[in-house]
Amino acid sequence: MKRVAFAVPTLGSSQFAYSLIRQANLQVATRSADVAVFFESAVRPCIQPAFACMQLAEGWNYDGVVVATSLQTARAVLNFPHPKSRYFYVWDLEWLRYPCVYRDVQAIYGSPQLRLIARSQDHAELIEDVWNTRVHGIAADFKVWEVVDG
DSSP, rough: EEEEEEEEEESSSSSHHHHHHHHHHHHHTTTTTEEEEEEEEOOOOOOOOEEEEEEGGGGGOOEEEEESSSSSHHHHHHSSSSEEEEEEEESOOOOGTTTOOOOHHHHHHOOOEEEEEEESHHHHHHHHHHHHOOOOEEEEOOOHHHEEEE
């Protein structure tokens, strides 16, 4: 059984949170994966999760696979000392909408410690072209289970 944790900004009402919780609940129900979520901001989840949800700081001692989902959570995951492996699931191309410092974003997208997972083929091509890096896999709507090691 795979052990996968997601580092997320929030589980509040959004397509992002709905897709994550729905896919994770399915994995837990079929006993395909042991799932945990580490969140930055504590809010009521948009649907009931069937897995552990904890503050991001609790991920410090997590030793399974960790999947970051934003630039901020990727920065935090890079500082976790014990994960088996680290991924960055690029759900949102944040650097297109928000003002970002190029070096800070490049440090995340270019980090050899993070394997990138794109949400779509178009996202993968854009990420590879802009950041001159390789995308490890493509997974729509949090269907990352085949892409991550376990």
